[in-house]
Amino acid sequence: MNASLKKWLGEKQGEICVSHLIKHRFDAHFVQNVRQATELIVKMAAAYETFGFGGSATLDQIGIKDILRDMGKTLYDHNQEDLPMETRLEYRKKQGDCDCFMASANALSLTGEIVNIDGIGNRVNAMTFGPSKVIVVAGVNKIAPDVDAAIRRIKEIAAPMRAKSLNADTPCALTGRCTDCNSPMRICSVTSIMHRKPMLTDMSVIVVNEDLGF
Ligand code: SF4
Numbered sequence: 001m002n003a004s005l006k007k008w009l010g011e012k013q014g015e016i017c018v019s020h021l022i023k024h025r026f027d028a029h030f031v032q033n034v035r036q037a038t039e040l041i042v043k044m045a046a047a048y049e050t051f052g053f054g055g056s057a058t059l060d061q062i063g064i065k066d067i068l069r070d071m072g073k074t075l076y077d078h079n080q081e082d083l084p085m086e087t088r089l090e091y092r093k094k095q096g097d098c099d100c101f102m103a104s105a106n107a108l109s110l111t112g113e114i115v116n117i118d119g120i121g122n123r124v125n126a127m128t129f130g131p132s133k134v135i136v137v138a139g140v141n142k143i144a145p146d147v148d149a150a151i152r153r154i155k156e157i158a159a160p161m162r163a164k165s166l167n168a169d170t171p172c173a174l175t176g177r178c179t180d181c182n183s184p185m186r187i188c189s190v191t192s193i194m195h196r197k198p199m200l201t202d203m204s205v206i207v208v209n210e211d212l213g214f
Pocket residue numbers: 155159160163170171172173177178179180181182183185186187188
């Protein structure tokens with residue numbers, strides 16, 4: 001697709017999505033690029049000391065963990081290399097009680113819902129209740145027309161790519177197609193649809209006019 005047309009379409013869809021998220025009481029923002037997203041995240045994060053993260057290619061692409069480390073913040077990042085299993089588990093538990101939890105979304109609907117599917121559930125757990133602040137960052141590639149299309153997007157695109165990136169022992173990681181498997185490594189066991197901002201959670205959503213994550 002022509003780059004300037006893609007940017008134009010991303011802006012139109014991003015702005016509609018953000019307007020519906022705001023109606024749904026999320027603190028939602030549309031930004032044009034990763035640089036603007038990073039500036040906004042750093043401003044939001046400055047007041048907090050402990051940070052948790054959902055597994056997220058988007059956050060890795062943005063490089064926000066290194067920025068927070070350089071700011072002297074404490075990070076509970078279970079995806080760090082060479083962590084013992086018990087530390088990974090401990091960090092997942094701490095994510096539910098950290099000051100600020102960051103994640104992407106598997107999909108956003110144009111109609112203003114946030115849709116995620118987890119294998120373990122620590123991400124959707126921390127996103128909905130516990131941390132003082134939750135920041136969700138998503139590229140416009142995550143926007144689907146409605147909730148049904150958002151779930152379809154996850155099953156057809158996000159989950160197979162995530163499973164492949166994790167070398168998960170699942171059918172989709174081999175074939176690229178979801179078979180609604182019963183694998184013990186199934187990464188799609190818990191579906192979360194945030195129809196409105198969770199009542200007791202201060203949640204910001206940053207929609208970036210770039211393709212981020214999958
Ligand atoms: S094959 Fe299994 S792990 Fe892969 S997308 Fe389908 S349900 Fe999820």
